[in-house]
Amino acid sequence: SLTIGIVGLPNVGKSTLFNALTKNDVLAANYPFATIEPNVGVVGVPDPRLDTLAELFDSQRKLPATVDFVDIAGIVRGASEGEGLGNKFLANIRESDAICQVIRAFKDENVVHVDGKISPRDDIETINTELILADLQTIEKVLPRLQKEARLQKDKAAVVAAVEAAQKILEEGRTLFSAGIHNGTEQAALLRELFLLTTKPFLYVFNVDEDELVDEDFKNEQRALVAPAEAIFLNAKIESELIELDDDEALELLQSMGQDEPGLATLARVGFETLGLQTYLTAGPKEARAWTIKKGATAPEAAGVIHTDFQKGFIKAEIISFGDLIECGSVTEARAQGKARMEGKDYVMQDGDVVEFRFNV
């Protein structure tokens, strides 16, 4: 499955956040025999539709979609110089599908900042610089070979042009993602064989003081700093306390801080979006479940997420959109009202589709 790598300077609250994420691990809760890796936190994506479905179908359990967060510990500054730990740090980022930088905004004299001052802008630049330098090195290594190949193979010209354009952006000190070249775009496809780091989608977690959680001016400033990436604001310490509370107590604490959901929930949701994922839903007496697919997946591809045999033997998908199902109150009624659609193999799945697959075995 796709993963989000968590990076950041020392002492910004990464471990605090990551511990909260792993305590929230849905694997541990729902799959007691799953192997839990120490540096991976599997977090459920909150989806109130599952609660509604579970009620409607009297389901025994609810299984949300999940996002995998990987703790990429290690040195940051100087990583691109490629010595031991730096190599490992970059290799771990290379294996991630998105990069989540934790940034310190909280003020606490007892917690030393590595650069002696709190500056989200500088912290972002420090990380970006290492990733940009690593990408430039990659390009410098392969560009001469690509240019040579392009002289013999005409179709390589587009790749060379894309690589040269990328090099120019990086030399200006910009990440490719911030320049609009991210996975899923045509430009990024041309760069694919280089496995560049800065084409990965970025998102930012600002570890803030409690008063900053509700300071819209402050938050808008930070949002502007990281756009087009998403910014999430939370207090890592409070998050680690929230997961120790039961739901009612947690909600009360959140509301007292002007929040309507835990920061971890927001992070899971935004992370899921950032990875380019969406869900479809299934429900029955056993379970109500959200299944993860890539945006744009077809019905047979969606079936394949449940079981490869479902994809191979795919005949049709019976689909009722969540809103229609709730309005009708049951599958039988939805069918009677003509709200259940039979979709074939070319159907592109939509968010909120409640599905039953028909297949040959």
Ligand code: GDP
């Ligand atoms: P890491 O080096 O980025 O993993 O940072 P840690 O999670 O170890 O946090 C460094 C220190 O900052 C620890 O003493 C934490 O208790 C403290 N810390 C983390 N988050 C917060 C926060 O939101 N507010 C305050 N005041 N301290 C925090």
